């Protein structure tokens with residue numbers, strides 16, 4: 027899914043599984059849910075585990091930093107759909123200004 031030499035970023039994934047190695051808890055996150063952790067579309071996937079902590083372990087007074095990340099990449103057709111949507115968003119303001 028990723029071009030050679032290009033680092034995979036959050037923009038390339040549909041969801042991210044965060045599993046805590048210490049307590050075994052895991053859940054799937056949508057990229058949008060991770061925004062409040064300072065994660066954006068440009069965030070490289072490899073830096074995710076440094077940013078995320080396990081809340082359950084934190085509540086127990088543990089560091090909660092032993093998290094494993096698993097990413098589900100955007101399917102090619104999904105990527106095309108998003109590209110079409112982005113084009114539509116870019117064209118929309120132009121149409122409005124033409125009408126005004």
Ligand SMILES: [Zn+2]
Nearest residue numbers: 046049080083
């Ligand atoms: Zn944990």
